[in-house]
Amino acid sequence: MPVIAIVLFCHFLTAFTALGMPLFLPRMLTSLGLADSGYLVGAMFVLPTVCTALTAPWWGRFADRFGKKTSLLRAQAGLVLGFLLSGFADSVWLFALGLMVQGVSGGTLAASNAYLSRLYGGKALAHSLNLTQCSARLALVCAPIVLGLFTHLSEPLQIYRALALLPLLALLICSFLPGDGDQAMPTAGAGPAADKADAPTRMQTGTEIGTGTAFSHLLWLQFLFCFAMVVTFPYFLPYSEQLGVGSDALSGFYYSLPHLVYLLLAFHTKKLSLSPQLQSRLGLGLLGISCLGQFLLPGSEGLLWLRLLFGLGIVLSYSGLHLLVSQSLNHKAAGLSFGRFDAWGKWAGVMAGLAASGVSQLGNLQWPFLLAALSCGAGLFVLIFSFKEVQDHACTVP
Known part of the structure; x- marks a missing residue:
């Protein structure tokens, strides 16, 4: 199977929960004993995003220093930990900690794109970036429908526990991908050489x-x-x-x-x-x-x-x-x-x-x-x- 197909599939697995569950935050907070959770929903909704925004450049430097594959595995492992913390939370504060870990340790989109950049260049890289957006949007369309079938459980936080298996599966699959030290797969339009080959075309257009x-x-x-x-x-x-x-x-x-x-x-x-x-x-x-x-x-x-x-x-x-x-x-x-x-x-x-x-x-x-x-x-x-x-x-x- 092509590397890009594996990366896209694993990105879908991680995005499914991260993009689907925020829609049901009111029900999650109610299950933790908050009768009126309206004032907290907005804060909880943006909490992972703010944490990702604050830490994404730092994790980018981490990827450049320790390897793109290492950073991708790190992001997936962080989501596993964050989902488990949220799933086993018995208070609003522990649930919030789980969301923070998801944000701080996540960033799977940037990690996936950085990994693909070692295989692709020029138009081929741009197309791969379009495809990672496809996997995110597929998760955005599918996740609310599928997860909505289970949010009426007596303990809806159990959904987080079960869905922690998705980034764990992605982690196991991506562990078999070529590392930064391995020779990249020969791919059409890949790498800096392809950029040079495309240069005459780009200059003409x-x-x-x-x-x-x-x-x-x-x-x-x-x-x-x-x-x-x-x-x-x-x-x-x-x-x-x-x-x-x-x-x-x-x-x-x-x-x-x-x-x-x-x-x-x-x-x-x-x-x-x-x-x-x-x-x-x-x-x-x-x-x-x-x-x-x-x-x-x-x-x-x-x-x-x-x-x-x-x-x-x-x-x-x-x-x-x-x-x-x-x-x-x-x-x-x-x-x-x-x-x-x-x-x-x-x-x-x-x-x-x-x-x-x-x-x-x-x-x-x-x-x-x-x-x-x-x-x-x-x-x-x-x-x-x-x-x-x-x-x-x-x-x-x-």
Whole structure:
């Protein structure tokens, strides 16, 4: 089986619990004796994300020093420990400690991407980054449905205990992957040699990042894109009810639709001949139009098309952004690069959750979509003025 298939499968196993369980935090806290857990749900929801954002760059340096495979195994082992702590918690504080361990020791997305960077380069690496997003979105779609069947147990924390087996299985499988000291599998489009082979093509199409462009511009682009995407998530269900969507099941379908679009189209993005800059601009433009449309939408008519447009914007934004990252990557410091990149996405998620809560209280449930549209506009500003399509040299990550 190809290495990338193994890494993607194991990432799905780890993401299944981490992305699926937060939806059921109110029930988990109630089982610990909190009759009114509303004030704690928001804090518990962002706690693992904040911990990951704080520690991801440090774990990136760890990966560069001790090996990408070692860091991947470390992340999976951390999730096993965190899930077990949460599963056997007999107090809110021990449950919170489990969530903190999940955040501090997790970061499997960045660890998986850093490991894949030792095998792939250029467009092949960008495509592999798109696929790790596929495994995350597949978990995001499947996990709430599957886990929802078991959350009515008398002791719902038992779910964490059982699901600790998933990252444990991933750990056992990944232990057989080639280490950093082993010779990488010969893979089409892999490694720095492939980058050199692709260089004439990239220069002809003008897709290199301009000389001197700081990696911080990529981090800001990641932040603005993730903020625009995530700020619309927390209050989507009551927003759809306000529009007159008839049932929770239909609201759930509209919520999941962009992720389904990504799963259907992400495998085909490698066929696109558009430059990374143009893909990113189109993606953020479509995402911004979709969010502005949902902000102005008077009823549920047209919501289906706007959600499809939202999904297409995510596909093109990720594809362009991942191409820009793959072109600017310093493979010797790939762990730190992906750690920082992941951390900025996590901070965007935290800020998006806080912003969505604030504007929904001050305005109405449509205001998060206006924030998303404005964030897309800021991302387009960064793209237009910071990423020039030239035919010189690609920048490297400091």
